[in-house]
Amino acid sequence: MKRIFLIAALFCTSLIVLQSCSPKTTTGTVAAKRGDVSGNWVLNDITFDGIPEIAVKSFLGESSYKCFVGSTWSLTNSGNGSYSLPTSTTCAAKTQTIFWSVSTADETFQFKKLYEGDKAKNVTDGYRLMLASADKTNMVIKSPIEYGNRTAYIVLNFTAAAK
Numbered sequence: 001m002k003r004i005f006l007i008a009a010l011f012c013t014s015l016i017v018l019q020s021c022s023p024k025t026t027t028g029t030v031a032a033k034r035g036d037v038s039g040n041w042v043l044n045d046i047t048f049d050g051i052p053e054i055a056v057k058s059f060l061g062e063s064s065y066k067c068f069v070g071s072t073w074s075l076t077n078s079g080n081g082s083y084s085l086p087t088s089t090t091c092a093a094k095t096q097t098i099f100w101s102v103s104t105a106d107e108t109f110q111f112k113k114l115y116e117g118d119k120a121k122n123v124t125d126g127y128r129l130m131l132a133s134a135d136k137t138n139m140v141i142k143s144p145i146e147y148g149n150r151t152a153y154i155v156l157n158f159t160a161a162a163k
Contacts, residue, residue, distance in 0.1 A: 034077065034102045036134040037109065040161035041073040050152030051145065059143070060127060061113065065154060067091035072161060075100055079120070081111070099123070107131050109141050129156075136160060 046065055048056070059065035067085050075081040081100050087093040099120035100111035112126035130153070132140040139158040144151050 033104060037102050037139065038075050038077040041075065041139060041158040042161050043068050043071045043073065043156055043158050045069070045157040047155045047157065048152070049155055050150065051147040055147065056154060059154065062091065064090050073158070102131060
C-alpha cells in the first residue's frame with residue numbers, strides 16, 4: 001500500500017513539474033480593461049497603417065476623419081459617454097452622445113451613437129474598433145478596414161485630458 005501511495009505521489013509531482021515547464025499560450029499583452037478606458041480623452045492624432053490617407057473619405061459617420069482630430073471623448077464607467085468634435089475648416093462643432101463598452105475577450109472598443117429619445121438597448125448599429133492599448137495616460141484604438149485584399153487600419157491616438 002505504501003508503494004502505491006509513493007508511486008501516485010511521484011506521478012502527481014512529475015505532472016506538476018512538467019505542467020509548470022510547458023510554454024504559455026498568451027500573447028504577452030495584458031488586455032485593457034473598462035477602467036483603463038474610462039475617463040476624459042483627447043484624440044490628438046490619426047495615422048494610417050496599410051492605407052494611404054487620401055483613400056479615407058468618411059470616418060465613423062462623419063464626412064472626414066479630420067473632423068475627429070482634437071475631439072474630446074468623455075467615457076464614464078457606466079458606459080454612457082460622448083464625444084465633441086471641434087470646429088474646423090471642413091467640419092462644424094458637434095457633440096454626440098454614445099454608449100460604449102470594452103470586450104477584453106476580443107480586445108475591442110465598441111460604441112453606439114445615441115440620439116434624442118434613443119435607448120442603448122434598442123440601437124442595433126454601432127462601431128467595433130480594436131483596442132490596441134490603454135493605460136491611464138495614453139490609448140490607441142485601431143479601426144480595421146478592407147483595402148485591396150488585406151486589412152488596413154486607421155489608428156486613433158488619444159491622451160488623457162488634463163483634469
